[in-house]
Amino acid sequence: MKETATPEGSRRPVSISDLEVHQLxxxxxDLGAExxxxxxxxxxxxxxxxxxxxxxxxxxxxxxxxxxxEIRFSAFDQVERQEAEDGATTKxxxxxxxxxxxxxxxxxxxxxxxxxxxxxxxxxVSSQAGCAVGCPFCxxxxxxxxxxxxxxxxxxxxxxxxxxxxxxxRELTNVVYMGMGEPLQxxxxxxxxxxxxTDPARGAIGxxxxxxxxxxxxxxxxxxxxxxxxxxxxxxxxxxxxxxxxLLVPLNRKWPVEAVISAAAGHxxxxxxxxxYEVTMIDGINxxxxxxxxxxxxxxxxxxxxxLIPMNAVAHTPWKESxxxxxxxxxxxxxxxxxxxxxxxxxxxxxxAACGQLAAERAGAPTPIAVARRRELLVAASVAALxxxxxxxxxxxxxxxxxxx
Numbered sequence: 135m136k137e138t139a140t141p142e143g144s145r146r147p148v149s150i151s152d153l154e155v156h157q158l159x160x161x162x163x164d165l166g167a168e169x170x171x172x173x174x175x176x177x178x179x180x181x182x183x184x185x186x187x188x189x190x191x192x193x194x195x196x197x198x199x200x201x202x203x204e205i206r207f208s209a210f211d212q213v214e215r216q217e218a219e220d221g222a223t224t225k226x227x228x229x230x231x232x233x234x235x236x237x238x239x240x241x242x243x244x245x246x247x248x249x250x251x252x253x254x255x256x257x258x259v260s261s262q263a264g265c266a267v268g269c270p271f272c273x274x275x276x277x278x279x280x281x282x283x284x285x286x287x288x289x290x291x292x293x294x295x296x297x298x299x300x301x302x303x304r305e306l307t308n309v310v311y312m313g314m315g316e317p318l319q320x321x322x323x324x325x326x327x328x329x330x331x332t333d334p335a336r337g338a339i340g341x342x343x344x345x346x347x348x349x350x351x352x353x354x355x356x357x358x359x360x361x362x363x364x365x366x367x368x369x370x371x372x373x374x375x376x377x378x379x380x381l382l383v384p385l386n387r388k389w390p391v392e393a394v395i396s397a398a399a400g401h402x403x404x405x406x407x408x409x410x411y412e413v414t415m416i417d418g419i420n421x422x423x424x425x426x427x428x429x430x431x432x433x434x435x436x437x438x439x440x441x442l443i444p445m446n447a448v449a450h451t452p453w454k455e456s457x458x459x460x461x462x463x464x465x466x467x468x469x470x471x472x473x474x475x476x477x478x479x480x481x482x483x484x485x486x487a488a489c490g491q492l493a494a495e496r497a498g499a500p501t502p503i504a505v506a507r508r509r510e511l512l513v514a515a516s517v518a519a520l521x522x523x524x525x526x527x528x529x530x531x532x533x534x535x536x537x538x539x
């Protein structure tokens with residue numbers, strides 16, 4: 135079985151999605167197979183319901199067996215599937231060869247005649263196992279960071295979603311990099327995965343149907359504008375004022391609100407693409423009148439779209455989601471400032487479909503002492519942030535990978 139070195143210095147098995155077309159052509163040649171087999175292999179991997187080489191019936195048994203010994207059909211050893219919302223949402227917990235677990239979420243939406251749009255199927259993919267940013271309202275942040283995913287491991291999340299949809303006679307329409315991890319801290323693999331997803335011989339997905347979300351990695355936003363200008367940019371903003379955003383998005387200490395907004399505006403000018411800003415709504419933390427006023431002032435005139443997202447309950451925080459009527463009130467205030475606003479409903483709550491929730495459950499709960507201490511720290515930090523004080527250091531996770539005892 136072929137292996138490749140990882141940036142972390144270990145080795146892992148190679149899957150079909152790790153190979154560029156020219157590399158696959160070389161492998162087929164080395165196996166003594168005919169050149170047309172390359173197209174059959176790619177069709178079997180990307181455009182069928184097969185889940186193993188034995189399921190790609192166009193290849194014949196001898197080539198199936200050779201490929202099985204040479205290269206993995208998928209990067210994942212185990213696929214755990216949970217359904218929610220009467221089948222509208224599918225949560226996937228995926229185990230990699232080294233035991234790392236990542237998540238992907240497949241969301242199906244009906245046609246919307248008001249917008250003139252047909253049925254949609256969107257997959258939300260992870261770019262890292264865990265996350266180093268450490269946003270305290272996010273279950274992935276509680277896990278800490280394990281490692282970056284390869285381009286093939288990212289693409290294989292999309293391939294699994296397409297396989298599921300094909301059994302339903304549906305097609306995948308959109309890909310969003312909004313799962314576990316900070317995509318622009320793994321930018322080379324993310325860009326390579328986008329290239330595979332948009333390659334007509336492989337994923338054949340239109341670039342404008344792909345969105346990359348970032349918590350504010352300014353150099354990555356600038357590079358996205360220059361090198362992948364058709365990709366939609368989303369910013370995980372969550373607060374318009376630096377003291378509060380320092381708490382909610384610890385990366386803000388390196389790239390504060392003003393730098394992130396400036397980079398996003400530069401991206402919009404360079405690409406002609408509208409930026410989406412995401413704000414997780416937390417009761418009494420970022421939904422106060424001064425917060426909505428600051429957000430409206432910050433984004434006024436930008437032409438941006440704002441997604442207001444009720445917070446999913448996370449055990450290690452003392453916070454809860456904002457009241458629905460308060461979220462709607464803020465939405466109307468932002469609309470009055472000339473912004474387009476969507477209040478997003480959280481998909482698949484009963485399946486733990488918020489980012490990192492299933493993986494966190496499998497990793498095991500932190501000790502009650504660690505959770506209690508983290509909650510105390512977050513309460514104190516919240517009070518300081520709401521008073522306009524900037525905190526010098528983020529609060530470390532209490533989970534099994536972030537490990538206060």
